[in-house]
Amino acid sequence: MVIGEGKPLQDVLAMVSQNKKIIVAGCRGCVTVCCAGGEKEVGVLSAALNLARQKDDNPIEIHEVTLERQCDTEYLEQVRSFIDEYEAVVSIACGAGVQFMAEMYRKIPIYPGINTNFIGVTEQQGVWAERCQACGNCKLHFTGGICPVTRCAKRLMNGPCGGSTQGKCEVDPETTCGWQLIYDVLKEQGRLDKLEHIIPVSDWSTSRDGGPRRIVREDLKL
Amino acid sequence: MTSDSRLEKILEEGHFAVTSECGPPRGVGPEVIQKKGEILKGVVDSVNVTDNQTSVVRMSSWSAGVLLKQMGINPVYQMVTRDRNRIAIQSDILGAASLGINTILCLSGDHQKFGDHEAAANVYDLDSIHLIQTVKLMRDDKKFLGGDELKGEPRMFIGAAANPFADPFEFRVVRLAKKINAGAQFIQTQCIFNIERFKKWMEMVRDRGLHEKAHILGGVTPLKSIGMAKYIKNMVPGMDVPDELIERIKGVEKEKRAEEGIKICIETIQQVREIEGVHGVHIMAIEWEEMVPRIADEAGLLPRPAAQ
Numbered sequence: 398m399v400i401g402e403g404k405p406l407q408d409v410l411a412m413v414s415q416n417k418k419i420i421v422a423g424c425r426g427c428v429t430v431c432c433a434g435g436e437k438e439v440g441v442l443s444a445a446l447n448l449a450r451q452k453d454d455n456p457i458e459i460h461e462v463t464l465e466r467q468c469d470t471e472y473l474e475q476v477r478s479f480i481d482e483y484e485a486v487v488s489i490a491c492g493a494g495v496q497f498m499a500e501m502y503r504k505i506p507i508y509p510g511i512n513t514n515f516i517g518v519t520e521q522q523g524v525w526a527e528r529c530q531a532c533g534n535c536k537l538h539f540t541g542g543i544c545p546v547t548r549c550a551k552r553l554m555n556g557p558c559g560g561s562t563q564g565k566c567e568v569d570p571e572t573t574c575g576w577q578l579i580y581d582v583l584k585e586q587g588r589l590d591k592l593e594h595i596i597p598v599s600d601w602s603t604s605r606d607g608g609p610r611r612i613v614r615e616d617l618k619l
Numbered sequence: 620m621t622s623d624s625r626l627e628k629i630l631e632e633g634h635f636a637v638t639s640e641c642g643p644p645r646g647v648g649p650e651v652i653q654k655k656g657e658i659l660k661g662v663v664d665s666v667n668v669t670d671n672q673t674s675v676v677r678m679s680s681w682s683a684g685v686l687l688k689q690m691g692i693n694p695v696y697q698m699v700t701r702d703r704n705r706i707a708i709q710s711d712i713l714g715a716a717s718l719g720i721n722t723i724l725c726l727s728g729d730h731q732k733f734g735d736h737e738a739a740a741n742v743y744d745l746d747s748i749h750l751i752q753t754v755k756l757m758r759d760d761k762k763f764l765g766g767d768e769l770k771g772e773p774r775m776f777i778g779a780a781a782n783p784f785a786d787p788f789e790f791r792v793v794r795l796a797k798k799i800n801a802g803a804q805f806i807q808t809q810c811i812f813n814i815e816r817f818k819k820w821m822e823m824v825r826d827r828g829l830h831e832k833a834h835i836l837g838g839v840t841p842l843k844s845i846g847m848a849k850y851i852k853n854m855v856p857g858m859d860v861p862d863e864l865i866e867r868i869k870g871v872e873k874e875k876r877a878e879e880g881i882k883i884c885i886e887t888i889q890q891v892r893e894i895e896g897v898h899g900v901h902i903m904a905i906e907w908e909e910m911v912p913r914i915a916d917e918a919g920l921l922p923r924p925a926a927q
Contacts, residue, residue, distance in 0.1 A: 550730050550732075550741075551701070551727055551728075551730060551741065551743045551746070552743045552746075553727060553743070553746040553747075554746050554748075554749070555746055555747075555748040555749075555794070555797055556790060556793070556794040556797065557785065557786070557787070557790070557794075558727050558747075558785075558857075559780065559781075559782030559785045559809055559856075559857045560729070560730070560785065560856035560857045561785050561786050561787075561856070561857065562785060562786055562856045562857050563786055564786060564787075565856075567729070567730060567733075567856035567857065568730045568732045569732075574786075576790075577786060577787055580787045580790050581787075589793075592790065592793055593793060593796070593797070595748055595752070595797055595800065595801060597749075598705070598745055598749045598752070598753075598764060599744075601744065
């Protein structure tokens with residue numbers, strides 16, 4: 398899922414400093430699961446904004462709403478009936494949700510209330526970690542199900558760099574070396590021979606480098 | 620011969636090669652490089668010019684290499700894949716070749732986290748193995764990575780690095796094999812402080828016959844002080860400084876510790892030279908280039924042969 402985390406309150410306060418009536422809009426998708434932008438966080442952020450503005454003797458009216466998803470127009474439609482009564486929206490959906498709302502409602506600013514960090518997993522309660530960079534050209538079958546593009550700080554394709562020490566990455570001793578993980582799993586599976594082959598130069602055109610990406614499925618279009 | 624590299628000639632003639640390195644300055648003055656060049660000229664066969672090492676911005680390695688070239692020194696052009704995509708890499712290789720650079724060391728490079736521009740984007744369009752393949756493709760097939768033909772060819776003697784002290788240890792020789800299969804003709808290793816581990820690694824190298832496919836140069840670094848030894852041991856990832864070595868330096872009076880470091884370095888060179896399959900040494904005297912002539916002399920590496 399998409400993992401995000403709340404922006405510092407001061408940053409959000411600065412965004413809405415000129416506004417008196419805003420919507421804080423959450424999303425029941427990924428950001429609910431990672432506790433960054435769901436109904437609960439809508440309540441917490443709205444309360445914090447209210448409190449801060451009251452303290453400054455500059456109250457703000459907040460409409461709290463949490464949509465099923467902000468990456469689908471049918472759910473974004475649900476704010477149409479009241480959005481015109483407000484001066485701005487703070488969306489705490491992922492970056493895709495914020496942008497899709499901004500595309501649909503162009504008359505007022507849509508501000509991001511969270512930072513969108515990565516595509517990842519819940520390693521344990523309260524701990525999320527990145528697993529995919531959406532390069533558009535999956536190579537996990539070569540690398541024991543562990544992604545070198547994501548798990549190696551240098552996205553090396555052919556084994557660990559000289560900075561891999563006792564299983565840790567040179568960038569941060571708290572981070573496991575992705576290539577050590579790849580080595581370990583292939584060793585366990587008796588497939589170390591896979592690492593003898595050179596993984597060729599990557600085609601990054603399927604990645605961010607190729608420009609904004611789009612998938613069209615003619616079989617599904619209405 | 621694949622190039623006009625002095626290093627290639629020395630190695631192909633069967634001499635025990637000696638290389639050293641110098642880091643370009645953090646400024647525009649050529650005199651820093653020229654001064655280091657004066658110290659190293661005639662003492663070593665080739666001088667590596669580092670490419671923004673530890674991700675600290677410095678004069679570009681090809682330009683500092685040209686300054687050395689003008690002094691009659693054979694520069695080893697270090698190139699990392701951290702800062703350039705395949706377009707810039709191939710362009711720089713053409714440019715370097717046009718200026719007479721004929722020896723290249725292909726590296727992935729230190730992560731930018733270590734340097735003075737932590738907020739920089741890293742590129743890593745290619746990894747070091749891809750870089751080796753790219754230089755070889757340009758030289759031998761006269762082609763760009765994109766498939767088009769290039770005019771003439773960059774006649775580069777191709778090198779790569781190996782770190783026998785990083786992990787996973789058993790994979791280190793596999794990675795070396797990949798580099799040699801990709802086209803690396805010479806290998807410079809990370810600094811050897813743990814000679815036993817290096818010997819074990821070389822055994823694995825010989826088991827695969829890799830010492831016959833590429834020239835391996837063992838890396839050595841003189842330790843100036845206990846502080847430096849401890850810093851390398853604890854702060855530089857992928858380095859292995861055994862406690863006995865630190866104890867040995869500790870065992871002498873403070874003012875004689877640098878001397879002891881030089882002595883250890885010379886002994887290491889002599890030990891490395893005895894190992895089957897090692898064809899040279901790479902002396903990395905970090906900001907201590909003035910010691911290289913003495914180390915080379917006392918290790919019995921002088922005079923350097925004139926390459927035919």
